Amino acid sequence: MTKTILITGSTDGIGLLTAKKLAVDGHKVLLHGRSAPKLEAAAAAVGGDVETYSADLSDLTAVRELAASVRAKHHKLDVLINNAGVLKAPQTVLANGQDIRFVVNTLAPYLLTELLLPVIPTEGRVVNLSSAAQASVNIKAMQGNVPLADMEAYAQSKLAITIWTQDWPKSRANAPVMIAINPGSLLASKMVKEGFGVAGNDMSIGADILIDAALGERFADASGAYFDNDSGTFANPHAAALDKGHVADVMNTIRGLTNHTG
Numbered sequence: 001m002t003k004t005i006l007i008t009g010s011t012d013g014i015g016l017l018t019a020k021k022l023a024v025d026g027h028k029v030l031l032h033g034r035s036a037p038k039l040e041a042a043a044a045a046v047g048g049d050v051e052t053y054s055a056d057l058s059d060l061t062a063v064r065e066l067a068a069s070v071r072a073k074h075h076k077l078d079v080l081i082n083n084a085g086v087l088k089a090p091q092t093v094l095a096n097g098q099d100i101r102f103v104v105n106t107l108a109p110y111l112l113t114e115l116l117l118p119v120i121p122t123e124g125r126v127v128n129l130s131s132a133a134q135a136s137v138n139i140k141a142m143q144g145n146v147p148l149a150d151m152e153a154y155a156q157s158k159l160a161i162t163i164w165t166q167d168w169p170k171s172r173a174n175a176p177v178m179i180a181i182n183p184g185s186l187l188a189s190k191m192v193k194e195g196f197g198v199a200g201n202d203m204s205i206g207a208d209i210l211i212d213a214a215l216g217e218r219f220a221d222a223s224g225a226y227f228d229n230d231s232g233t234f235a236n237p238h239a240a241a242l243d244k245g246h247v248a249d250v251m252n253t254i255r256g257l258t259n260h261t262g
């Protein structure tokens, strides 16, 4: 059966490739990006029955507007793939003092998911992009009070989304399945080419696992799990995700910064 699937950050990289593959299989893909020309180009490249949504996820007001736009057109969203992410940026500290990595990679997907939850059915899925790069979260840095180097901020933001994914189903009955995925390391996207100066591995490695997580049977009972596509298995995330105090601090900070208790 064909599904309606929103992929954030589907103007480039793994998200764009995932959108192309899903569209070929007949799914209705909702493309998201922050650049109107790139969205237009992505829609032309993906083809099929696509819609486009523009929002800069470094602005939580834009995230709220994105959720409202999607809900205005859809009473049911089968899958949300929180794929958009950033490692390096020309300006890493936003006007409000927060680090762009925490906002785009952790807070925006949390808020978007909470706001779209009423239209995601119980049998639906939320797929969150994690990474092999994970590090304990410096709460003060997440709040914007301590500057971090690019990789530190990125790795902390990726553990934070993984912690949220793991914690989320514990307080939810009859909720969609939520999974955190490391799509594979050093896949040949713009992020990897610009960030590490390497050509990178086939992006299909990442796109195919996202599609499996979104639709495949083996993820149907995996809510809260972390899947590491470097090893091809469900795995434990960074040890800090098992520290109850750390998890509580991260979750309280996410809720506070998004002004959304969930």
Ligand SMILES: NC(=O)c1ccc[n+]([C@@H]2O[C@H](COP(=O)([O-])OP(=O)(O)OC[C@H]3O[C@@H](n4cnc5c(N)ncnc54)[C@H](OP(=O)(O)O)[C@@H]3O)[C@@H](O)[C@H]2O)c1
Pocket (backbone or CB within 6 Å): 008, 009, 010, 011, 012, 013, 014, 015, 033, 034, 035, 038, 055, 056, 057, 058, 082, 083, 084, 085, 086, 104, 129, 130, 131, 132, 182, 183, 184, 185, 186, 187, 188, 189, 190, 191, 192
């Ligand atoms: N590539 C890898 O090896 C790898 C490994 C582990 C995890 N990941 C994760 O996989 C996801 C996809 O990354 P990728 O490698 O495909 O990188 P990418 O090619 O740079 O694509 C990132 C996507 O996110 C969008 N985006 C970035 N900042 C945004 C913002 N402020 N507002 C809205 N959209 C924004 C980008 O939009 P533009 O097109 O406008 O730039 C692009 O569509 C990320 O979450 C990344 O952390 C990737």
